[in-house]
Amino acid sequence: MSHTIETEKCIGVPECVEACPVACIHQGKGKNNNNTNWYWIDFSACIDCSICVQVCPTQGAILDREEPTLQKSS
Template sequence: MPHTIVTNTCEGVADCVDACPVACIHEGPGKNVKGTDWYWIDFATCIDCGICLQVCPVEGAIVPEERPDLQETP
């Protein structure tokens, strides 16, 4: 099951982008409610490796399940 980036918790650090082995993490348009850039995970491409969870410095920004209700997807 793919992981989810919680749009309104993400702070746009983007450590996950370079760490992802399948390049399934993309920048979202605009800013989130915190006023920061945000990223989203393409559920169809995610291989559930968990690397994004390990490298993200923002607690709670990524959850280990597919939660489209928490992640805005352009």
């Protein structure tokens, strides 16, 4: 199972990108509804290590399950 970054909760701080051991987190194009950068997780590459959850400064922005409807992927 993969993790999910909720596009509209993400504030664009790349702590998760830097911490991910398999480089499965990527920056999305443009801004989200909060006018911030945002990131997304490649579900097929995620190894479910939860490091992203631990380093994310935004409580609740990363879910410990795959929720494609909450995460844009480009």
